[in-house]
Amino acid sequence: MRTSDFDFNFSSNILAKYPSSERDESKLMIINRNNKKIEHKLFKDLHQYFEEGDTIILNNTKVFPARLFGNKEKTEAKIEVFLLRELDKKDRTWDVLVDPARKVRVGNKLNFGYGLTGEVIDNTTSRGRILQLHFNGTHEEFIKKIKEIGKTPLPKYINRPTEKNDELRYQTIYAKKEGSVAAPTAGLHFSKHLLKKLEIKGINIVEITLHLGLGSFLPVEVEDISKHKMDSEKCLIDEKTCSIVNNTIQKKKRICAVGTSSMRAIESSVSSNKNLNPFIGWTNKFIFPPYNFSIANSMITNFHMPKSTLLMMTAAFAGFDLLMEAYKIAIQEKYRFYSYGDAMLIL
CATH class of the missing domain: 3.40.1780.10 (QueA-like)
Known part of the structure; x- marks a missing residue:
């Protein structure tokens, strides 16, 4: 078929x-x-x-609240990052999707606030990007921070802000x-x-x-x-x-x-x-x-x-x-x- x-x-x-x-x-x-x-x-x-x-x-x-919203360094362009899976706990590297994808290149730095930043370190995967996240704290504190600032990953077609009920x-x-x-x-x-x-x-x-x-x-x-x-x-x-x-x-x-x-x-x-x-x-x-x-x-x-x-x-x-x-x-x-x-x- x-x-x-x-x-x-x-x-x-x-x-x-x-x-x-x-x-x-x-x-x-x-x-x-x-x-x-x-x-x-x-x-x-x-x-x-x-x-x-x-x-x-x-x-x-x-x-888990896998959707993060950040700003691109220098230009302050708004970037949405969708965490797919953690690849390395020690290096805090994640397989991610980014939107808009055309605005993000290897070496770009993103600021999510609350002490969490990220850097695009690879752009070669078929799925999207490899993003390295930086946070001054333990891995447990880092995961806790993601849960605090992350949003419920509603599908794109829903096309509305995430609400408490979600x-x-x-x-x-x-x-x-x-x-x-x-x-x-x-x-x-x-x-x-x-x-x-x-x-x-x-x-x-x-x-x-x-x-x-x-x-x-x-x-x-x-x-x-x-x-x-x-x-x-x-x-x-x-x-x-x-x-x-x-x-x-x-x-x-x-x-x-x-x-x-x-x-x-x-x-x-x-x-x-x-x-x-x-x-x-x-x-x-x-x-x-x-x-x-x-x-x-x-x-x-x-x-x-x-x-x-x-x-x-x-x-x-x-x-x-x-x-x-x-x-x-x-x-x-x-x-x-x-x-x-x-x-x-x-x-």
């Missing part, structure tokens, strides 16, 4: 710039792959589709392990009340960790999608999660991956007998049609950008034609798209 196959037209008014008033009050589209039936529910109805012994896999990564809502209620620069958005719909309902019903709730970085939102710039290279993201799957998931597989019950990040994580560590293995490391797994999934037989995900790797993975799971029909209906029915938008459950 080609990248252009995953394009579609839409009006900008379907882009959700704010979350729903309550997490589980967002719309939920139900897509049944067997009978091709599409239903319309609310996310709080999710428990109706699971029964005792089923397993739901959540990504417990936590978003610190809470651009984070799942079960976020534990800090390291993401983007939220695992399918999980944003879960409320404490809904999770409790699922647990009372006897449904297993397990967690993996995949820290979302540039790999999750880097655009596909080649027409032949098999030539696209995913950026690596850090992943952790523990033995407890594997034991519960593999027991669910053995009993032929429902296993649901919440979000493309959870799906990518579990598909990155599959044994030869189609079980889930413990894993600590990095994954650059890129899933696109056709693909045979080994672990999950259902999936929760949001509505994604045209031509994105997230849309390609969802099409591989749902089936290309059925998913494109679902997106057409979603646009007609005024579903809200992207990070703060509505969700779908693919069965």
Whole structure:
């Protein structure tokens, strides 16, 4: 398949710039792959589709305030820096994106205030820049300072200033392990009340960790999608999660991956007998049609950008034609798209 196959037209008014008033009050589209039936529910109805012994896999990564605003030395030009990942603790070097990129060159110095400065020391990566940050203090104090002055890294399309509520809502209620620069958005719909309902019903709730970085939102710039290279993201799957998931597989019950990040994580560590293995490391797994999934037989995900790797993975799971029909209906029915938008459950 080609990248252009995953394009579609839409009006900008379907882009959700704010979350729903309550997490589980967002719309939920139900897509049944067997009978091709599409239903319309609310996310709080999710428990109706699971029964005792089923397993739901959540990504417990936590978003950190990765967006910094500074000024270029001498010109005082405003520069936005998006921290992607720390490369060296000792040297305090980070892989970053900068905006506007054309104004920043190797050797340029940036001032973020509060005793934090930076210097661009490399401009050769495919992702963006290598920035060395300077701060008079320990590494722990340095990280604390970043959290104090950094802003919630809302996606660019939201195109509004970060608000206080974003610190809470651009984070799942079960976020534990800090390291993401983007939220695992399918999980944003879960409320404490809904999770409790699922647990009372006897449904297993397990967690993996995949820290979302540039790999999750880097655009596909080649027409032949098999030539696209995913950026690596850090992943952790523990033995407890594997034991519960593999027991669910053995009993032929429902296993649901919440979000493309959870799906990518579990598909990155599959044994030869189609079980889930413990894993600590990095994954650059890129899933696109056709693909045979080994672990999950259902999936929760949001509505994604045209031509994105997230849309390609969802099409591989749902089936290309059925998913494109679902997106057409979603646009007609005024579903809200992207990070703060509505969700779908693919069965």
